[in-house]
Amino acid sequence: MDDARAEGPGEGGELAGRTDLPEPSLQLAADAGVVQAVYLLGLRLRQQGAHQEADSRFLRTTRTDSPGEPHLLGMLFYRDGDHAEAEVWWQRAAEAGHARAAFLLGSVLKERGEFATAEIWLRRAADSGDAEAAANLGVVFRDQGELREAESWFRRSAEAGSSVGEVVLGLLLKQRGELEEAESLFRRAAEAGNADAANNLGNLLHNRGEVGEAETWFRRGAEAGNPLAAGNLEALRRQYRWRLWWHRRRWKKTG
Numbered sequence: 001m002d003d004a005r006a007e008g009p010g011e012g013g014e015l016a017g018r019t020d021l022p023e024p025s026l027q028l029a030a031d032a033g034v035v036q037a038v039y040l041l042g043l044r045l046r047q048q049g050a051h052q053e054a055d056s057r058f059l060r061t062t063r064t065d066s067p068g069e070p071h072l073l074g075m076l077f078y079r080d081g082d083h084a085e086a087e088v089w090w091q092r093a094a095e096a097g098h099a100r101a102a103f104l105l106g107s108v109l110k111e112r113g114e115f116a117t118a119e120i121w122l123r124r125a126a127d128s129g130d131a132e133a134a135a136n137l138g139v140v141f142r143d144q145g146e147l148r149e150a151e152s153w154f155r156r157s158a159e160a161g162s163s164v165g166e167v168v169l170g171l172l173l174k175q176r177g178e179l180e181e182a183e184s185l186f187r188r189a190a191e192a193g194n195a196d197a198a199n200n201l202g203n204l205l206h207n208r209g210e211v212g213e214a215e216t217w218f219r220r221g222a223e224a225g226n227p228l229a230a231g232n233l234e235a236l237r238r239q240y241r242w243r244l245w246w247h248r249r250r251w252k253k254t255g
Helices: 023-031 035-047 051-061 072-079 083-095 099-111 115-127 131-143 147-159 163-175 179-191 195-207 211-223 227-254
Strands: none
Touching (some): 023 035, 072 083, 115 131, 115 147, 131 163, 195 211, 211 227
């Protein structure tokens, strides 16, 4: 059965906002600091050749005293596929002291394998209290073989209530054979709605022979959109159908 995936910048709920505003309303919203409006107006200004004015407006959204969240501009660029531009504005916001921007920047750098730079930004975010950043910083150390340092950051993340931290710590402990604590971490995160944790808990239970409860957690993980849990659930059901067929065939022969 397959285990868990990892982590990354995947926020989207904060990006709500109208994109059909007429020009005067868009201007007013942008002047009021609504990041979605600043983004749309800035793109229009760039199309008109007013790059300096656009960048000036973009820069204001990344300041810590901005009315909106300073990391959102980068997320809008990232959502629309301009990842390089997203990193520019996340870095501006992170340099201004915004922890969430530092987390997002560090996370994309981690995914690219730029561990040294990723560590700088993730550590800055983690030291500011971002529990997900602490988990991702632990992943940076884990992927470089520094397991003791990784565990320290995973524990810090889990103790701060991050389900991501609970999952990655649980996986590390599972690999070491510390199954009781791993199960406790997976179960806590799964009960909080983490689909990766549900899949990992299902795997642990399946390996222990507790197939009924494993199926329950695979189903919960699959319903929450985890493809590994969906695959494990289907594999479990195939095993059940094969065993049922074999028992029926054997019964017919002996009957």
